[in-house]
Amino acid sequence: MLAAAGKAIKLVTSSPLAEDNNEDATLDTKSRKTGFKDHTREYFTLLKSINDRLQSEVQALEEAGLIVKEDKKQVDKNNAITHGGLGNFDVAWLNARSRDVGAQKEAELLKEARTILENMKKEKGDVKMENAGD
Numbered sequence: 001m002l003a004a005a006g007k008a009i010k011l012v013t014s015s016p017l018a019e020d021n022n023e024d025a026t027l028d029t030k031s032r033k034t035g036f037k038d039h040t041r042e043y044f045t046l047l048k049s050i051n052d053r054l055q056s057e058v059q060a061l062e063e064a065g066l067i068v069k070e071d072k073k074q075v076d077k078n079n080a081i082t083h084g085g086l087g088n089f090d091v092a093w094l095n096a097r098s099r100d101v102g103a104q105k106e107a108e109l110l111k112e113a114r115t116i117l118e119n120m121k122k123e124k125g126d127v128k129m130e131n132a133g134d
Helices: 002-012 029-063 091-096 098-124
Strands: none
Touching: 002 029
């Protein structure tokens, strides 16, 4: 399957890899289109074959009682994917508060720095503190 996909992609590539033998570089447009269609058809045929085999294996497992058969009618409509998988999480609310969070963090860091400097002043007694934007 990957070989078929690779061959199809190689036919539509205008600049082949250096290690390629450049057989496809000499093909005309019509030959490239035909080859692309052939390799694409092969890819999707293999994909369908794999899908069919997997579905028959799932059906056999369901019939053997090893897995529970999914009832498509009982799928909960309330569990649908919303907001790109974020559910009820409101991204706009978060984005609107991003500036507030930055300002709060800056204030916290300044307070922490002031506390560290005050502790150093108490310990050594010679650290000068200037007014840092109170």
